[in-house]
Amino acid sequence: MSALLPVYERDLVLVKGKGSRLFDDQGRSYLDFAAGVAVNGLGYGDRKVIAAIRKQAAALIHASNLYHTAVVSQLAERLTALAFPSRVFFCNSGTEAGEAALKFARRIGQPQGRYELVAFERAFHGRTMGSLSLTWATKYREPFEPLVPGVRFCPWNDLDALAGVLTPKRTAAVFLEPIQGEGGVRVATPEFLQGVARLCREAGALLVLDEVQCGLGRTGRMFAYEHAGVTPDILTLAKPLGAGLPLGATLVREELVSAIRSGDHGSTFGGNPVAAAASMAVLDRLTSSGFVEDVARKGEFLLRGLRKLARRHAQIAEVRGLGLMVGVEFRGEAGAVVKGLRERGILATKAGDTVLRLLPPLVVKRSEIRELLAALDALLAEGKGA
Numbered sequence: 001m002s003a004l005l006p007v008y009e010r011d012l013v014l015v016k017g018k019g020s021r022l023f024d025d026q027g028r029s030y031l032d033f034a035a036g037v038a039v040n041g042l043g044y045g046d047r048k049v050i051a052a053i054r055k056q057a058a059a060l061i062h063a064s065n066l067y068h069t070a071v072v073s074q075l076a077e078r079l080t081a082l083a084f085p086s087r088v089f090f091c092n093s094g095t096e097a098g099e100a101a102l103k104f105a106r107r108i109g110q111p112q113g114r115y116e117l118v119a120f121e122r123a124f125h126g127r128t129m130g131s132l133s134l135t136w137a138t139k140y141r142e143p144f145e146p147l148v149p150g151v152r153f154c155p156w157n158d159l160d161a162l163a164g165v166l167t168p169k170r171t172a173a174v175f176l177e178p179i180q181g182e183g184g185v186r187v188a189t190p191e192f193l194q195g196v197a198r199l200c201r202e203a204g205a206l207l208v209l210d211e212v213q214c215g216l217g218r219t220g221r222m223f224a225y226e227h228a229g230v231t232p233d234i235l236t237l238a239k240p241l242g243a244g245l246p247l248g249a250t251l252v253r254e255e256l257v258s259a260i261r262s263g264d265h266g267s268t269f270g271g272n273p274v275a276a277a278a279s280m281a282v283l284d285r286l287t288s289s290g291f292v293e294d295v296a297r298k299g300e301f302l303l304r305g306l307r308k309l310a311r312r313h314a315q316i317a318e319v320r321g322l323g324l325m326v327g328v329e330f331r332g333e334a335g336a337v338v339k340g341l342r343e344r345g346i347l348a349t350k351a352g353d354t355v356l357r358l359l360p361p362l363v364v365k366r367s368e369i370r371e372l373l374a375a376l377d378a379l380l381a382e383g384k385g386a
């Protein structure tokens, strides 16, 4: 383990998972409210995912993007049918999906001399240089400056500020997470999203929605933008898309596709057939009758339970979220709460210093949500999170 570069702080050694539970090398079990940071939407050990991976691995693991493979083409068709008329570029991660979106936005804007990009305060779009340039936090950016030029940041949920930042002739695109994840689980109001879409239209700028964390069922709808009734020009997806295998996707609206030429972008591994086969199994499940509706109901159950706790424990400043993407803002540090939960056999992550982020597998059971609520109640009674 010590041969790994120390870019992560970690100590737990995990060996297997089943449903919403993980097991460490000491045989201890953990109820998982992190889900591999929103990757493991179907939890662990899903039989259909495993069967799809086995079958595709036996047939063809990799062929490169110099050739077609049926499963990758089928996945692209399936995604565009679920989202909006578009074409898909496949890659391996969220940050790469963002890089592709950035390049396509610049490519589409180039003939008009549009190159500026707008992102929001507290945005997180990834760690590679392009996506990092659209990411707000100084701690991620500063050590690596200078970043990609031409990016402007704007306050969240503030349409007047955005109107002031958009430049009718220069802005190529506005990048936005419908629910900011790393930035503290901050939900864009429907009015804000609708207003951003309108301002983009008026300024001739593209709307790029980053649904890497909040997309694919997490908010109780297939895509989070559906809550606001807007459609993006470009959409980025990753995390749960490959059922735990690396897979990202950038969808570009059909009318814009003629601006993109052969050779404009590429990736050796992007759109791996095994990851695509796993993804088809994920989409089968997400589109099965009542699945996302159940995510919405379980999310309401979790939010209601947390709001009840907030009324009893003064350490909680705010509970926010949509579906099973939930943040609990504490008046003090959330780190002690994350640690306390782990000691009680529950895994969760922070988003910023003061927000406990809850991202269980979408298949989490109500009894497991109750288990989390009971553990949190007990911790707060001890004074954690103050």
Ligand SMILES: Cc1ncc(COP(=O)(O)O)c(C=O)c1O
Pocket: 037, 093, 094, 095, 096, 098, 124, 125, 126, 127, 177, 181, 182, 210, 211, 212, 213, 214, 238, 239
């Ligand atoms: C909204 C969003 N965009 C992009 C990324 C980057 O994804 P990846 O870590 O797969 O590069 C993340 C990761 O947390 C994210 O939450």
